[in-house]
Amino acid sequence: MNGSSKNVYILVFDGMADWEPALALCEIKKKDKMDVISVGFSQEPVTTMGGLKILPDMALNDAEPEDMALFILPGGEMWEKEEHPLLQTLLKTFKNAGVPVAAICGAVLSLARAGILKDTLHTSNYRGYIEGIVPDYAGKKHYVDDRLSVTDNGVITASGVGYVEFARDIIDLLKIYSPELTEDWYQLFKYGRITEEYLKHIKK
DSSP, rough: OOOSSOOOEEOOTTTBBBBTTHHHHHTTSTTTOEEEEEEEESSSOOEEEEEEEESEEEEEGGOOOEEEEEEEOOTHHHHHHHHOOOHHHHHHHHTTTOEEEEEEGGHHHHHHHTTTTSSOOOOOSSTTHHHHHSOOOOOOGOOOOOSEEEEEEEEEETTTTOHHHHHHHHHHTTOSSSSHHHHHHHHHHHHHOOOOOHHHHHHH
């Protein structure tokens, strides 16, 4: 940890969808004085869906909200099969402490279980996905089905196929680039369109 500013924390676990947060992490690492801290349910090594082995920097119960600029939850099949009471408790703690949270794909289920989506606009993989697994989740009326990523009340949620939009919303929330440059970044990574301004930026 750099000790001079808040950092971005990401939960890592066996079977995590490693590509979903990848674009966002690359841009975060370009931001001065901000580190990416990997957090596991323990400090044992994990293996991602893509076969990468990761040794977490710390265990989940050691994560402190005071150091967090953002807490990222990647997708993975785990979310549909398991509940994690400690994580749900900590998510409430983080939210109450004003820590932004970003969840993609199945990880949105953890926010539903923690009650974080009750008064928050959100999305997931498709309408009906969340209540099919978390039937009593509050916030169904706040579901948005015409966007791949949604930001509201310090919470970013995204479809599993919306990882470019997910990254864009994280870039925007952390103010890594100006709004104009963020849009240029999105046009490049979503559609392969590069602007003169973005060319100037990457040549600096």
